[in-house]
Amino acid sequence: MKLVKTLDGSYTVYSEFAKENYHSVSGALDEAFQKHVNAVGVEDGFCILDFCFGLGYNSIASTMGNHNLEIIGLESDLEVLQVMQTLPVPEVINSEYSFFRKIAERLKISDENNNTIKLIIGDALQNIDDLPEDYFHRVFFDPFSPQKQPQMWSAEIFQKVYDKMRRGGKLSTYSCAKWIRQNMKIAGFTVLNGPVVGRKSPATIGLKP
Numbered sequence: 445m446k447l448v449k450t451l452d453g454s455y456t457v458y459s460e461f462a463k464e465n466y467h468s469v470s471g472a473l474d475e476a477f478q479k480h481v482n483a484v485g486v487e488d489g490f491c492i493l494d495f496c497f498g499l500g501y502n503s504i505a506s507t508m509g510n511h512n513l514e515i516i517g518l519e520s521d522l523e524v525l526q527v528m529q530t531l532p533v534p535e536v537i538n539s540e541y542s543f544f545r546k547i548a549e550r551l552k553i554s555d556e557n558n559n560t561i562k563l564i565i566g567d568a569l570q571n572i573d574d575l576p577e578d579y580f581h582r583v584f585f586d587p588f589s590p591q592k593q594p595q596m597w598s599a600e601i602f603q604k605v606y607d608k609m610r611r612g613g614k615l616s617t618y619s620c621a622k623w624i625r626q627n628m629k630i631a632g633f634t635v636l637n638g639p640v641v642g643r644k645s646p647a648t649i650g651l652k653p
């Protein structure tokens with residue numbers, strides 16, 4: 445996999461399959477913090493679903509300064525998890541990232557603050573069915589773009605994700621496309637503008653009322 449340096453100094457990867465980068469070139473790690481973790485807020489003890497785990501930036505950013513998180517990551521590509529083992533990361537997450545580098549080998553890893561990441565390898569569209577209902581406080585929803593993977597952004601999938609979330613739970617995603625927001629509404633989400641990061645349009649937050 446080809447590493448691509450982004451403008452905040454963190455690396456993303458280019459996917460040959462999707463023919464696109466995993467993150468915006470304006471800043472991969474910046475995206476994790478601003479579009480996901482800070483946009484929805486994370487507190488000690490939260491259960492988090494990282495839908496399309498990739499390099500794990502969203503999960504690992506969420507562990508910073510937090511304790512007792514239970515994170516479940518869905519990912520289909522073992523190769524990207526191998527990339528994590530040697531990925532150069534910015535100093536700010538170096539210590540935290542080092543706990544989780546070997547996740548491809550063990551699939552369930554904890555850090556010194558009792559934050560746990562468990563990975564479920566395979567098709568997220570199938571594996572979502574095995575997760576408990578009304579469980580997650582936060583969802584980082586981060587598939588490839590709607591143009592490349594429209595099946596990930598359907599009302600049916602948003603409905604499945606919604607059902608796994610607790611009342612008051614929040615989902616973050618980078619797209620603000622009208623039809624995607626409409627699919628989120630069909631599933632029951634209250635749809636809000638997320639932050640504007642690295643481009644003109646806002647990200648999206650879905651709230652389960």
Ligand SMILES: C[S@@+](CC[C@H](N)C(=O)[O-])C[C@H]1O[C@@H](n2cnc3c(N)ncnc32)[C@H](O)[C@@H]1O
Pocket residue numbers: 465466467476496497498499500501502518519520521524566567568569586587588
């Ligand atoms: C945009 S990248 C995610 C970036 C990631 N959140 C990060 O911080 O690096 C999309 C990810 O979804 C994964 N993916 C694509 N289709 C999938 C599927 N059907 N089930 C699970 N993961 C999938 C890809 O392998 C890729 O790692």
